[in-house]
Structures are given as C-alpha cells and as structure tokens.
Amino acid sequence: MNSIKPVIAILISSLIFTGCQTKSKNFLDKPEEVVISGQVINREKYHPNSIAIIINDLASGEQLRFVDELGKDGNFKFRFERYYSQDVMLKYEGIFKVFVRPGDSLNITLDAGKLKTYDESFHSLTFSGDDVNENEQITKFSSWFQPLVRQESNSYVEERKYEPERYFQFRDSIKNIYHRYRIDFVKKNKVSEIVDTWMKYEIEDNYFYNLFLYPMIHRKLNNYPITWEIPLSYYNFYEKEHLPIESIINGQFIKSFSMNYLTFYIYNKTRDELHKKGLTKDSIDSEGRTLHLWIGDLDSLSVDGIRKYTPDGILRQILFNQFFRHHLKTDLFEKYSSVISKGVKEPFLKDPLYKTIKEIKEIDFNSDDKWKTIIDDSAILPGGDILKKILEGNKGKVIYIDCWATWCGPCLNEMPYSRKLMSEFNADTVEFVFLCFHSPKEASRKKVNELKLGGTHYFLDTDQSNHLQSILSFSSFPTYILIDKKGKIVKSGSEISPQSDTTRNDIINLINQK
Numbered sequence: 001m002n003s004i005k006p007v008i009a010i011l012i013s014s015l016i017f018t019g020c021q022t023k024s025k026n027f028l029d030k031p032e033e034v035v036i037s038g039q040v041i042n043r044e045k046y047h048p049n050s051i052a053i054i055i056n057d058l059a060s061g062e063q064l065r066f067v068d069e070l071g072k073d074g075n076f077k078f079r080f081e082r083y084y085s086q087d088v089m090l091k092y093e094g095i096f097k098v099f100v101r102p103g104d105s106l107n108i109t110l111d112a113g114k115l116k117t118y119d120e121s122f123h124s125l126t127f128s129g130d131d132v133n134e135n136e137q138i139t140k141f142s143s144w145f146q147p148l149v150r151q152e153s154n155s156y157v158e159e160r161k162y163e164p165e166r167y168f169q170f171r172d173s174i175k176n177i178y179h180r181y182r183i184d185f186v187k188k189n190k191v192s193e194i195v196d197t198w199m200k201y202e203i204e205d206n207y208f209y210n211l212f213l214y215p216m217i218h219r220k221l222n223n224y225p226i227t228w229e230i231p232l233s234y235y236n237f238y239e240k241e242h243l244p245i246e247s248i249i250n251g252q253f254i255k256s257f258s259m260n261y262l263t264f265y266i267y268n269k270t271r272d273e274l275h276k277k278g279l280t281k282d283s284i285d286s287e288g289r290t291l292h293l294w295i296g297d298l299d300s301l302s303v304d305g306i307r308k309y310t311p312d313g314i315l316r317q318i319l320f321n322q323f324f325r326h327h328l329k330t331d332l333f334e335k336y337s338s339v340i341s342k343g344v345k346e347p348f349l350k351d352p353l354y355k356t357i358k359e360i361k362e363i364d365f366n367s368d369d370k371w372k373t374i375i376d377d378s379a380i381l382p383g384g385d386i387l388k389k390i391l392e393g394n395k396g397k398v399i400y401i402d403c404w405a406t407w408c409g410p411c412l413n414e415m416p417y418s419r420k421l422m423s424e425f426n427a428d429t430v431e432f433v434f435l436c437f438h439s440p441k442e443a444s445r446k447k448v449n450e451l452k453l454g455g456t457h458y459f460l461d462t463d464q465s466n467h468l469q470s471i472l473s474f475s476s477f478p479t480y481i482l483i484d485k486k487g488k489i490v491k492s493g494s495e496i497s498p499q500s501d502t503t504r505n506d507i508i509n510l511i512n513q514k
Helices: 004-024 132-151 157-161 164-187 193-221 231-240 245-249 251-276 297-310 314-326 330-335 336-345 347-366 384-392 409-422 441-451 462-472 502-513
Strands: 027-041 050-057 062-069 074-083 086-092 094-100 105-111 123-128 282-284 290-294 373-375 400-404 430-436 455-457 478-484 489-493
Touching: 027 094, 027 347, 050 074, 050 251, 062 074, 062 282, 062 409, 074 347, 086 105, 086 245, 086 251, 094 105, 094 132, 105 297, 123 132, 123 430, 132 193, 157 164, 157 193, 164 193, 193 245, 193 251, 245 251, 245 314, 251 282, 251 290, 251 297, 251 314, 297 314, 297 336, 314 336, 314 347, 314 409, 330 336, 347 373, 347 409, 373 441, 384 400, 384 455, 384 462, 400 409, 400 441, 400 502, 409 502, 441 455, 478 502, 489 502
Parallel strands: 027 105, 373 455, 400 430, 430 455
Antiparallel strands: 027 074, 050 062, 050 086, 086 094, 105 123, 282 290, 400 478, 478 489
16 A cells, blocks of 8 residues: 555646646746747639738737738748737638647648638648647537538528527527537547637637627518617526636637627616616617617726626626726726726736736826817718818828727727827828717717827718728728828728837838928
8 A cells, every 4th residue: 555655646746737737838927929830832823922810819809910921932920929828810811710829839831722612721721839739629620610600600590580588499409519519529539628628619609609699680580670679688698607717718709708798798787777777868879779878977887887797707807808998098097996906817918908007197197288189070071072181181291090980999999009109290290180980979079088189080970981981991990091291092901000110110201201
C-alpha cells in the first residue's frame, strides 16, 4: 500500500498543474500575441488579392477587422493580441472559423481551387503549428453542421405555421438532435474539451438566433399588421440560460446572445415594469406601432435593469461593459464608479474599459471646444443634394465625414475620439461633417449635445438615408469618408476611424497637397 501513495501524489500534482496550465492558457490576465500566417494557393485571376481576419471582440463590443494584401506567392501574415482562447474568422471568398489561443503561432494553407463549391470549401484549409488538432476538429464538425443550418434558413415552414409554444418544442427537438450528434462526434474523434465547448455553443447560437428571428418571420409570413407584437413573456426563454465563462470561446454566440439579451429581454422587462407603474408615456411611431417610452433617468434605469434581470456572472460583466462603452461620458463613469469596479472584474473586459475611461477623461480635460456645433436642417433636400451642399460649401478644404446612427454602439464609441481629432485641426483647413442615418431627429440631437460634439451635423430621414447610402456605396456603420480639397473621395470605410493614427496622417497629407 505504501508504494501506491507516491504514485497517487504524483498523479494529483500532475492533474493540478495541468488544470492550472490549461486555465492560464485559455484565460489570461494580460494579452499575448497571436500570429496567423500562411499562403493562398491555386489562385485564379477572379480571386481576391486580399485576405482578412475578423474578430468578435467582447472588450470593445466591435468586430475587429485586419486586412492583408496577398504577396505574389499568395503569402499573408496577421498579428494581434488576445486575452483568451476563441474562434476568429478568416475571410477569403467565404468565411472560415479558426481557433486560436493567446501566444499561438498558426500556419494556414488555403487552396483557392477548392472554393468552387460550398461543400468542397470545407476541405480547402490545411493547418500547421499550434492547435492543429483543434482546428481540424472544428473544420470537420462545421462541414456537417453548417450545411444543415444553411438548409434550415431556406425553409421557414415551421416559423410560419407554429404558434410560440409549438415553435419552442420544435426548436428544442432540433437542438437536442444536434447535441446528440455532437456527443457522438466527441467520442468518435477524441475531441478536446475546449473544442467540445465551442461546438456546444455553435449549436446554442443557432438555437437562440432562430428564437430571436421567429417573431419577425412569423408576422411577415402570416401577413400580420405591423402593429402585431409577440407577448413579452415569449422572451423569458433567456431566463433559462446561465452562461459559464467558457461560453465566450465561441465569439459569434456570445456577441449575438449578449446583444439580444440586453435588447429583447432586459429592456422589455424594464419597460413592462415601468409601464405597470405608470412611468411610461405612449407614442405612435411612423409605422403605427405604440411605443411605451421610459420616463426618468434612462442611465439609472438601464443599470438597474442589468443588475436586476441578469444573474451574477460573465454575462452581467459583458452587459455592464457594453453599456458603459456605449455611453462614454465622464460624469457617468464617476457616478457609477463602484458599479464598474464591482461589476466588471475579468481582465479582458476590465483593463480595456479602464483604459478607455482614462482616455475619455483626458479628452474632456484637454478639449478646448474650439469647434462650434452646427445643426444643418436640410429636411426638404434629397440625399444627393445634401452631399452636393457639403462639397460646394467646403471647396478648398479637406472634408472628413462620419456616417453614424444613434443605435450603433461602435459609432458612439468613436465620438470622443472625433473630438480629440478635431482639436488637432483648424476649421479653415478641415471640415468635420456628421451624417446621422436612420435615427429619430430628437434622439440624434440629444446624443450630439450629450457628447458635446462640434462640427456640422445632418439628421437624415429614411429617404435621405437610403439615397445617401446608395450614392456613397456603403451598408454598415460606422463608415468614414475622407475627401480631398478638390472634392474627390480618397478613402472610405471603418478603418479610417478617428482613433487611427493613419487617419490623422492622411488628413495632414491632404492639407499639404497643392
């Protein structure tokens, strides 16, 4: 018996060490660099000349996008930092999920000759370096799962004919079938625990996404009036889900779930509670729907709603982080400093948030507010005439246009940096124009005042928004447009944001052009 004790001790210490090592490798206190390099082979003339990595980033609430131009031999390389293990998206013709851990160096060969059909595309990637097994397992699982999801989205038979209770039963049965396959897949392929977790939340993402879409599809396919609404109790399905921290490994799941949970569960719960207390006022929107608008301090109601309807855990931390990032105001940070310190604890959320708070405070302290706020009411002008007015009124100037919306979190996150960028230039050389799309005018005006945002502002109605989006050829927000002194668009996209040093340098170069 005595000879067994040392063996047991060694096994226990080995398990403890391995467990700690696994945890520290998947969730770190400080970010480590990830390197993804590789080559696209068998390219044809019609294939793209660039490749991208897209990351669902919890800290910023944004999709981070890195683009690399392919070399003559199709070579590419990306470097970025991560606090924790997660999937990222490799975009070339299609989207491919790639698993990375902090500190990884992963090499990918993408065979463009296998991108001709959807099914064949799953066999276009080969991996070497770190986490080869994990990526091969994810690719193999995706080759089974994604075609099924794609097939589902082409039908909508059940969404049309089933009432909510029957639709829940249908969705539960589909989810259970997928999970039974996952369990069998894990056994047959000796799948690692972390990949099994990723697969679990890939299935959960499909489940919650369809539940989220159901009310809109059900109304549309049954030709119900626009005023038809699903009972608020429908969204109580969110109550059943208590997320462990490991769920964030699947970036698409946690991004979609947290956003919809806040919008359709917490805000609806809060609004319903306020309505019962007589603390809302009714308003009819342009499509005839009755809106119960909150009366009171919206910030306090939002913070209290998150606290009341979200159990303590990673989801609550994510929601608090999202809220404070979408309301970048120094007085708000000071008012809720204890909520932030107690409510956002994980380093991958806490450290970037505190860094942003520090930057916003510095911007507020150093801002000289030399830019006046000009509201240009061009309600009767078509979108094209508004653009013409901007160009003709600023001849000989560099023009920086910010295309935003009141409901766009990433747009609002950038606004303080717009103030900082504006403070570095004079109004006689650069014109800063803000076009607010698809947003109520009063909400737009209030947000501009809140942010103390100078420059010239246009609040566009639906027709103006659609017309200008068509002319300027963009579909996502925020979009930034840089126009030279001759009135020619030289750059457009999200990459020329106010935060970027490249943007500042581009403006300086355009000012100096003769």
